[in-house]
Amino acid sequence: MEDKKISHGDGTSRREFVKSAAIAAAGFMIVPRYVLGGKGYTAPSDKLIIAGVGVGGKGQSDIANFYKSGKAEIAFLCDVDDRRAAASVKAFPQAKYYKDWRKMFDKEHKHFDAVSVSTPDHNHAIITLAAMQQKKHVYVQKPLTHDIYEARALTEAAKKYKVVTQMGNQGASNDGPRKMKEWYDAGLIGDVHTVYAWTDRPVWPQGIPWPGTKGSVPAELDWDLWLGTAPYKEYVDKLVPFNWRGWWDYGTGALGDMGCHLIEAPFSVLNLKYATDVQASVGSVYVDEFKRGYFPESCPPSSHVTLTFPKTDKTKGPVTLHWMDGGIQPERPEELGANDVFGDGGNGTLFIGTKGKLMCSTYSDNPRLLPLSRNENIQVAEKYKRVPGQAEGHYGQWVEACIAGYGKNELSSPFEIAGPLTEALLMANLAIRGFDVKKPRPQGGFDYPGRYIKLLWDNANMRVTNFDEANQYVKREYRKGWSLGV
The missing domain is CATH 3.40.50.720 (NAD(P)-binding Rossmann-like Domain)
Structure with missing residues (x-):
């Protein structure tokens, strides 16, 4: 055989x-x-x-x-x-x-x-x-x-x-972020103080209870290895290969899926690093015909998160960044025509400056000044090196840098950039998850002290200073037998 x-x-x-x-x-x-x-x-x-x-x-x-x-x-x-x-x-x-x-x-x-x-x-x-x-x-x-x-x-x-x-x-690695940096550096929209990023994700189930029926583990899947650092649970159908994104034990919701694509541009253009505070509101679902509820194991069906970033070398003051998911979008800019596409329809990023506005689509594609008539005669010199192949070249860029050796080649998203960007998304998730922290009331029922407050962030110590219950999500406990090794 x-x-x-x-x-x-x-x-x-x-x-x-x-x-x-x-x-x-x-x-x-x-x-x-x-x-x-x-x-x-x-x-x-x-x-x-x-x-x-x-x-x-x-x-x-x-x-x-x-x-x-x-x-x-x-x-x-x-x-x-x-x-x-x-x-x-x-x-x-x-x-x-x-x-x-x-x-x-x-x-x-x-x-x-x-x-x-x-x-x-x-x-x-x-x-x-x-x-x-x-x-x-x-x-x-x-x-x-x-x-x-x-x-x-x-x-x-x-x-x-x-x-x-x-x-x-x-x-x-697209030309979009580099073009937007050039436009911003040239002062075309003045000083940016507010940014909006939005997505039509999730396109997987969220805001639902954990399935009550255990499934049969496929012979080809090692379920224990798939779980890895996560708490042990019995296998359920349709979690693998994609729907894990909507469960906090495994995924990071719409923010984790699309945030790195939609918030990369403001990080790149404005040199954002670590946020100072975050607040959120989230959509709920009907538990029955009389009341709404939340399911703490599952990411919510929609959210609006507001992050504050301190002044950078590219801004004159703090920057407020709004994240919206689940189909929620910011108000259409008055400079945009009634039938003009906002972002790329379901997703986009909008910069609001003291002298104008700038928007782009997913992956920082198709940057446009507003009103759109401003794009007919933009004359700004190219000063940031482009990546051959753009998004497709992102992979070859890394390969070339590895061959050249540490510190030799420029990269579009090394961990020194990707780390702070990821932390911003996960800070937003701190506020979203804080909605489900509950405390029993003496008279019965529960209070939810994490809702409707602003979480204040101590970046050096990686701690929320005014709502300690949220800190359990800063560093989760791995399942026994698994360790990060630091």
Whole structure:
């Protein structure tokens, strides 16, 4: 009987072992440049050797784009679900396959240079930090992490271990952010004091109770590994591969999914870093025909969050940033025609300055001054270097930077930028989750002290100073047996 291509255990089939032995006997082996290294060493191949963790869906397209750059080899694949991994296994038949990233790191760390991480949000940090501790360059899907503490830890680790990093908000490599920076620097809209970002997400279930019926774990899925750092729960149908986004144990809601794409532009244009305070209002759902309610395990169906950022070197004062999801949108600017598209319809970002307004679509695409007639004769010199291929070039940019080495090449979304951006989104989620913190009343029922207040943020200590109950979401407790390792 022929060996199966997908194997478990030590990650290789008999056929692969024989093939590997033959290659070794012929005197050729893929070895990362740092192993052969030494100061000034030039590798015989200028290709980056990559291991992918989470190689279905977005992870599949990520590694395909690395390979498309022409300067990367996909040497290892890892996924807890054989069904999701199947397309990548077929596309990269030479790659050795694992189910457990820990085993892959332990056995193969000498044989790859970099790691691509595209798992559900709750496992991003633990995989990424483990890779950096082995001096691997990392590309991580957005949002960078599930918790604020994790984002800060990865930002600091990137500097400590001197590895090349990039978050998967590919719009950061578009021409749009660079063009908007040039327009803003030229004073076309004056000083920005207010920004709106909005999305029609979620497009998955939110604001619902946890399913009461246990499902049957598919044979191809290792459910315990999928859970990873999250609390143990019995498997339920339709959670995998996509609907986990709406549950706090695993996902970060609409903010985590779209915030890195829609708030990247104001971070880039205005040099925003860490917010000082946050407040929110959220949509509720009908529990029955007489009352509305919230389900604390699930992200709400809609929200409006307001963040305050301190003055930067690009602004004259603080900046107020509004985030809206669930289809909520800001009031249409009076300069926009009644039938003109606001953003790209369902999503967009709007800058309000002292001399004008500027909007763009998802991924910072199609920036336009308002009124739209102002775009007919814009004459501003290009001063920010463009990324070849724009969003598609985001992947090759990281590959090239890894080959060049730490600190050599400019990146669009390294952790020094992606970390603070992710923290802002997760701060917004602190306010959203604070709605569900409840305290029993002596006379019966509950109070919800986190609602309708502004959370004040101590950035240095990563703490909310005026509502301690929210701090439980800054750094969650991992399931027994899992540790971030810092």
